[in-house]
Each structure stands twice: as structure tokens, then as C-alpha cells.
Amino acid sequence: MYKMLDPAELTVFITGATSGFGAAAARRYVAEGAKIIATGRRTERLEALQAELGADKCHIITLDVQDRAALKAAIAAIPAPFANINVVLANAGLALGLQPAYEADEDDWDTMVATNINGLLYTVRALLPGMIERGGGHVVTIGSVAGDYAYPGSGVYGASKAFVKQFALNLRADLQGKNVRVTNIEPGLTETEFSLVRFKGDADRAGKPYVNTVAMNADDIAESIFWTTILPRHFNVNRLQMMATTQAFGPFNIYRED
Structure with missing residues (x-):
């Protein structure tokens, strides 16, 4: 009978670990004995995370994933106890603005x-x-329901998540026979700092999508990520899409002239 993987044997590289899904995943993995490499742009948040989780389990790197050279240098300098990375959580990402394309910044x-x-x-x-x-190992990418379902203002954000979905599927094809699994996690309505970033710190606008709803939270998504990576090695979850129970699919948007 196949057994679930032992989380204590995992070393997880996490981008965007300073908040949201990344920070929640860091806590989830360390709670089960894994080692993590937490990366992000906000040093003070990384230091707080390391103080919480312990330096023996959490190595931190201040890093902007847009900087390819810095990323490569940081990976090359990872200390030996954390060097055998077997899970990559490519979590860093964001949405900015909700304007239609003809008004977008x-x-x-x-x-x-x-x-x-x-x-x-x-x-x-x-x-x-x-x-x-x-x-072997496991690549986990973070997509979105916006990668499948358009909504007004989703513009480049939704298109970028469609790219993530297809790239993850393409990776599966490239990695056949390499014992490296690939999973795209595709959340819907989830209450994190996501909307606060999208609306550039406007807390009133950021809070409106969640009014009178029971949205998912970062821990819900972290649990989903964690589960896919401890499944037996012969089992690959290609895509995992989830929504809050209070979210569903809307009617077609039909424009009607006065």
C-alpha cells in the first residue's frame, strides 16, 4: 500500500513568504517538521517569521523574484542544511487595479x-x-479562478494566471520521467492582503469583496498546498481549483441599450 510522504523529509522553497498563502504555507510545513526557505521583499517580516519558526527550520532570503541574477545568486548561496530543495512553492504574485483595459495603468x-x-x-x-x-521533487504554482473565468477589470491579472495554469501543464509534459510533480493551485475568493495590494492600500475598497461573505483564508489554501505535496509519489494533482461556498458562477453579462 502506498504511504503519504513524511513532511519531515521536505525542504520547501517559498516565494512571497511575507504574507498570505506563502506565510501560511511556511507555518504549515514547519509545524509538520519540514524545513523551509522563506523569501520575499520585506526583510522585517521574514525576520519575524524566522523568529517564530526557528532558524533551524526556517532560512530566510530577502529577494525580489523579478531580479533573475539575484535569484540565482541567492539559490547558489543557500547553506547546506537547506540545500536539498524538493518542493518549490512559486507563490509570489499580485493584482493591481480593477480598471477596464482602456483605463488601466x-x-x-x-x-x-x-x-x-x-x-x-x-x-x-x-x-x-x-x-x-x-x-525528484514537486513544483507548486499559484494560479486563480481568474485564469479560467473572466470578470470586468481582471485584465492582465487574469491573463497572467491563465499563463501560470498553462505553464504548469506544459511543465508536466516536459518533466515526464523525471519524478518531478507539478500542481497548479487555483483559489477563488480568499481574504488576505490581496485586495489591499490591488487597491494600493485603500482599506475601504479592499474590504468590499468580503462584506457579508464567508471567504476562504490563507490557512485554507496552505492546507491544500500541503496536501498535494505529501501525497504518495505516484499521484500527481495537475490542477486544484477551489472557491468559497459563498462564491459561484455568475450569469452572462449582456449589455442592453436604453
């Missing part, structure tokens, strides 16, 4: 592409060869 578009697409590509490309050489 092009700088916001550039930032979303640079983070959600380029940063993801740089992370996966830098870490894949080591996992293959060590005999």
Missing part, C-alpha cells in the same frame, strides 16, 4: 507581468535542475 500591467509571469519563470527555471539531479 500600464505600469501596473508591467509589474504584474514581471512578478506573476517572469518571476515565476525565473524561480522554476533556477530550481528545477537541482531537483532533477537529486531524483
Whole structure:
């Protein structure tokens, strides 16, 4: 009979670990005995996470995934106790703005592409060869229901998550026979700092999507991530899409003239 993997044998590289899904996943893995490498741009948050989880289980790297050279240098400098990475959680990503395409800020578009697409590509490309050489591993990407279902203002954010979904599926094809699994996690309505970032600190606007709902939270998504990575090695979850029970599919949007 196949057995679940022992989390204590996992070393997990996490991008975007300073908040949301990344921070929740860091806590979930360490609680089960795994080692993590927590990366992000906010040093003070990384230091607080390391103080909470312990330096023997949590190595931290201040890092912007948009910087390919810095990413490669940071990976090359990972100390030996954390070097045998066998799970990559490519979590760093964001949405900016909710304007229609004809009003959107092009700088916001550039930032979303640079983070959600380029940063993801740089992370996966830098870490894949080591996992293959060590005999296996697991790449987890963070998509969104917006990668399948358009909504007004989703624009480049939704398109970037469609890219993530397809890239993850393409990785599965490339990695056949390499013992490296790939899973795209695709959450719907989840209450984190996501909306606060999208609306650039406007707390009133950020809170409106969650009014009178029971949204998912970061721990819910972290649990889903964790579960996919401890399944027996012969079992690959290609895509895992989830929504809050209070979220569903809307009617077609039909424009009607007065």
C-alpha cells in the first residue's frame, strides 16, 4: 500500500513568504517538521517569521523574484542544511487595479507581468535542475479562478494566471520521467492582503469583496498546498481549483441599450 510522504523529509522553497498563502504555507510545513526557505521583499517580516519558526527550520532570503541574477545568486548561496530543495512553492504574485483595459495603468500591467509571469519563470527555471539531479521533487504554482473565468477589470491579472495554469501543464509534459510533480493551485475568493495590494492600500475598497461573505483564508489554501505535496509519489494533482461556498458562477453579462 502506498504511504503519504513524511513532511519531515521536505525542504520547501517559498516565494512571497511575507504574507498570505506563502506565510501560511511556511507555518504549515514547519509545524509538520519540514524545513523551509522563506523569501520575499520585506526583510522585517521574514525576520519575524524566522523568529517564530526557528532558524533551524526556517532560512530566510530577502529577494525580489523579478531580479533573475539575484535569484540565482541567492539559490547558489543557500547553506547546506537547506540545500536539498524538493518542493518549490512559486507563490509570489499580485493584482493591481480593477480598471477596464482602456483605463488601466500600464505600469501596473508591467509589474504584474514581471512578478506573476517572469518571476515565476525565473524561480522554476533556477530550481528545477537541482531537483532533477537529486531524483525528484514537486513544483507548486499559484494560479486563480481568474485564469479560467473572466470578470470586468481582471485584465492582465487574469491573463497572467491563465499563463501560470498553462505553464504548469506544459511543465508536466516536459518533466515526464523525471519524478518531478507539478500542481497548479487555483483559489477563488480568499481574504488576505490581496485586495489591499490591488487597491494600493485603500482599506475601504479592499474590504468590499468580503462584506457579508464567508471567504476562504490563507490557512485554507496552505492546507491544500500541503496536501498535494505529501501525497504518495505516484499521484500527481495537475490542477486544484477551489472557491468559497459563498462564491459561484455568475450569469452572462449582456449589455442592453436604453
